[in-house]
Amino acid sequence: MSPVASQTGLAFALFSILLVPFTIAGLALINTGLVRSRNAAHVMMSSLCIVSVAAGAYFVCGFAFQGFAGGPSYTVRLGGTEWNWLADRPLFWRGLDWNGSPAALAAWMQMLAVALAAAIPLGAAAERWRLSAMCASSAILAGWIYPFFAHWAWGGGWLAELGVNYGLGHGFVDAGGSSTIQALGGLTALSMAWILGPRRGKYTHDGMPTAIPGHNAVFVLLGCLLAWVGWVGLNAAGAILLSGIDPRRVGLVAVNTTLAAGAAASAAAVVTNVRFGRPDASLSANGWVGGLAAGSAACAFVPPAAAILIGLVAGIAIPLAIENLELRLGIDDPGGAISVHAVGGCWGILAVGLFGRFPAPVLNTADALAGRGTLGDEGQWLAQLIGLATLLGLVLPLVYGVNWLLNRLVPQRVALEGERQGLDLHELGAGAYPEFLTHTDEFLQR
Amino acid sequence: MKIAGFLLLVAGWLLVVAALVLLHRSGPRALFTLAGVAVELLALGLVFRAHRIRRGGPL
Numbered sequence: 001m002s003p004v005a006s007q008t009g010l011a012f013a014l015f016s017i018l019l020v021p022f023t024i025a026g027l028a029l030i031n032t033g034l035v036r037s038r039n040a041a042h043v044m045m046s047s048l049c050i051v052s053v054a055a056g057a058y059f060v061c062g063f064a065f066q067g068f069a070g071g072p073s074y075t076v077r078l079g080g081t082e083w084n085w086l087a088d089r090p091l092f093w094r095g096l097d098w099n100g101s102p103a104a105l106a107a108w109m110q111m112l113a114v115a116l117a118a119a120i121p122l123g124a125a126a127e128r129w130r131l132s133a134m135c136a137s138s139a140i141l142a143g144w145i146y147p148f149f150a151h152w153a154w155g156g157g158w159l160a161e162l163g164v165n166y167g168l169g170h171g172f173v174d175a176g177g178s179s180t181i182q183a184l185g186g187l188t189a190l191s192m193a194w195i196l197g198p199r200r201g202k203y204t205h206d207g208m209p210t211a212i213p214g215h216n217a218v219f220v221l222l223g224c225l226l227a228w229v230g231w232v233g234l235n236a237a238g239a240i241l242l243s244g245i246d247p248r249r250v251g252l253v254a255v256n257t258t259l260a261a262g263a264a265a266s267a268a269a270v271v272t273n274v275r276f277g278r279p280d281a282s283l284s285a286n287g288w289v290g291g292l293a294a295g296s297a298a299c300a301f302v303p304p305a306a307a308i309l310i311g312l313v314a315g316i317a318i319p320l321a322i323e324n325l326e327l328r329l330g331i332d333d334p335g336g337a338i339s340v341h342a343v344g345g346c347w348g349i350l351a352v353g354l355f356g357r358f359p360a361p362v363l364n365t366a367d368a369l370a371g372r373g374t375l376g377d378e379g380q381w382l383a384q385l386i387g388l389a390t391l392l393g394l395v396l397p398l399v400y401g402v403n404w405l406l407n408r409l410v411p412q413r414v415a416l417e418g419e420r421q422g423l424d425l426h427e428l429g430a431g432a433y434p435e436f437l438t439h440t441d442e443f444l445q446r
Numbered sequence: 447m448k449i450a451g452f453l454l455l456v457a458g459w460l461l462v463v464a465a466l467v468l469l470h471r472s473g474p475r476a477l478f479t480l481a482g483v484a485v486e487l488l489a490l491g492l493v494f495r496a497h498r499i500r501r502g503g504p505l
Contacts, residue, residue, distance in 0.1 A: 079467035166466060194497050330498045382476055385483060386462055392486045393459025397452045 019233025026227025033219030038422025120185025123335025169380025176296030178348030186342025264291020267315025
């Protein structure tokens with residue numbers, strides 16, 4: 001019996017999945033704390049809408065396209081090798097066995113994972129993204145774009161089979177979603193930041209950025225702690241259900257997740273202390289979440305010391321990426337979503353190739369491997385690099401193109417008046433803090 | 447320039463896929479994959495630059 005099909009494995013997975021919503025709640029709190037008070041309720045409401053729409057779209061067609069390793073799929077023959085590119089399951093989750101089967105648990109976990117991926121772009125597009133356009137964009141992401149890449153990486157697709165078909169290690173490996181959730185969400189955030197442009201008043205006429213601080217650092221830091229709880233569940237559930245690790249290794253997953261986050265937050269605090277003279281709370285929080293994002297892919301396959309190293313690199317890279325995106329590249333990302341999730345996730349993908357050691361074949365390739373010998377770790381870095389190249393070279397243009405087209409049909413940016421007024425009043429009709437005064441001085445051109 | 451950047455991104459990915467399908471020895475395959483990723487990074491730089499200019503001139 002494979003580890004994932006054992007009663008212990010399923011019990012661990014079930015408990016872990018129950019923790020995953022904390023990740024979404026944490027991210028929603030972080031995004032809310034990092035925007036101005038006039039947009040706070042809008043961001044929280046947007047998070048709820050995104051989760052609702054993403055879960056619905058994933059239920060309608062997402063899981064049908066993504067599938068589960070070993071399930072029916074479409075293949076195309078390329079260079080004498082079968083390339084598994086799309087799952088072939090019925091729509092509306094029909095045919096799923098609801099008796100605690102691994103496929104049913106994976107579908108449930110994926111519904112939460114896709115909601116998390118869809119919530120990431122909100123961090124970059126906050127304070128100027130219309131609610132209706134956001135829902136449409138999230139539906140497309142959850143129903144079509146995410147399932148394609150998730151099938152390739154997690155559903156037994158061509159990336160997962162790089163080891164079996166081309167001798168590249170164990171194929172593309174991502175236990176907790178550094179690629180499918182974090183990098184995909186982060187690249188969508190980048191696309192949205194490009195399409196929407198910066199907030200009014202963010203840049204002066206001569207192109208210098210102005211600081212627009214968030215309204216509640218306590219929300220941000222509390223969100224980090226909530227996200228950590230959820231992330232442990234997400235990584236554990238992913239490692240058991242999608243990578244097929246022995247449930248007894250769940251302790252290692254939890255330790256690695258925590259160490260990566262802690263190392264990243266510490267490194268970010270030191271970097272900001274060196275650069276600005278004191279540790280910056282929001283950048284350290286970004287470092288924490290970036291460490292979680294980077295540590296996800298390798299959480300079940302590296303020793304704790306490697307998890308610390310992964311976190312340290314993420315914690316140094318993320319504050320520098322945030323600074324450079326804003327200062328040099330003119331990208332306005334209020335929540336730091338691009339740096340945290342795209343940069344952190346991409347580093348996490350590569351880290352598997354650098355530090356990963358695999359005690360057994362991962363679940364994605366176990367079926368395809370039957371009767372074909374064993375896989376070594378050699379070439380793992382190349383499999384990870386091909387996964388990263390697919391995200392940058394195929395998924396990013398696809399996400400940008402689809403959202404650009406959507407922007408032509410349904411304008412995604414709110415009107416100038418809405419931005420000035422605040423999206424709470426403009427789109428929801430009531431503010432998060434009605435007893436507060438609204439200050440408009442930051443809209444003066446500098 | 448923006449469209450050229452995105453097309454170049456896809457071209458880089460196609461180079462990676464071509465390396466996988468057409469080359470069988472590990473050395474050349476790794477080399478061509480790295481070349482594909484390098485093309486993607488160049489393309490990403492182009493897209494960043496295009497958006498920066500479109501926003502109102504270099505910073």
